[in-house]
Amino acid sequence: GQQLNQSPQSMFIQEGEDVSMNCTSSSIFNTWLWYKQDPGEGPVLLIALYKAGELTSNGRLTAQFGITRKDSFLNISASIPSDVGIYFCAGPSFGNEKLTFGTGTRLTIIP
Amino acid sequence: GAVVSQHPSRVICKSGTSVKIECRSLDFQATTMFWYRQFPKQSLMLMATSNEGSKATYEQGVEKDKFLINHASLTLSTLTVTSAHPEDSSFYICSAKQGAWEQYFGPGTRLTVT
Numbered sequence: 304g305q306q307l308n309q310s311p312q313s314m315f316i317q318e319g320e321d322v323s324m325n326c327t328s329s330s331i332f333n334t335w336l337w338y339k340q341d342p343g344e345g346p347v348l349l350i351a352l353y354k355a356g357e358l359t360s361n362g363r364l365t366a367q368f369g370i371t372r373k374d375s376f377l378n379i380s381a382s383i384p385s386d387v388g389i390y391f392c393a394g395p396s397f398g399n400e401k402l403t404f405g406t407g408t409r410l411t412i413i414p
Numbered sequence: 415g416a417v418v419s420q421h422p423s424r425v426i427c428k429s430g431t432s433v434k435i436e437c438r439s440l441d442f443q444a445t446t447m448f449w450y451r452q453f454p455k456q457s458l459m460l461m462a463t464s465n466e467g468s469k470a471t472y473e474q475g476v477e478k479d480k481f482l483i484n485h486a487s488l489t490l491s492t493l494t495v496t497s498a499h500p501e502d503s504s505f506y507i508c509s510a511k512q513g514a515w516e517q518y519f520g521p522g523t524r525l526t527v528t
Contacts, residue, residue, distance in 0.1 A: 334514070336516065336517075343505075343524070344522060345519035345520050345522045348517075348518060351515070351516055391458070393517075395515045400511060400515070402517055404458045406457055407457050
């Protein structure tokens with residue numbers, strides 16, 4: 304089946320730093336979704352990408368749909384404490400409404 | 415917009431009993447909802463796809479007689495864990511589909527079976 308690998312697995316940064324993470328797939332995706340999950344909560348949709356090469360922002364977050372359609376990137380600028388959590392990429396299997404979720408990137412801010 | 419609720423948020427039950435979890439889309443109609451299970455420090459694992467007015471589609475390895483799903487209306491899907499065992503203890507999360515691909519998630523239900 305399809306797999307989505309996220310890198311890095313975890314990040315430890317200081318407040319104010321910029322963050323970059325990526326998601327790669329063994330097969331092509333037509334849509335990329337980025338979610339954030341806080342402890343004990345459900346994931347919250349951050350950004351949706353629909354076209355290869357697309358670059359979309361949501362406040363301090365920017366995500367890009369890779370031109371190969373096998374990867375996507377999420378950047379967070381000037382991190383703040385509430386950015387702490389786990390970030391998941393997700394995409395629908397081709398021709399299928401089910402989502403495949405990535406392995407997740409855990410973001411921790413060091414005081 | 416696109417708010418999904420789940421009830422209860424936490425439940426503790428005794429082994430052998432059944433537990434029902436509700437998932438509601440509050441401000442939109444959802445013909446398709448999904449049920450996930452998440453173990454600590456792991457990603458979400460899809461259990462089943464719930465379609466309004468029809469039978470749910472279960473993922474491989476998920477027992478349909480144990481995890482009963484009912485999607486009786488465009489805003490409500492329920493998951494019933496029957497004859498619960500300690501190994502069923504987990505974080506259960508539902509989502510509702512809006513648009514072509516976007517899924518909006520509920521806050522999750524922490525089930526503990528003693």
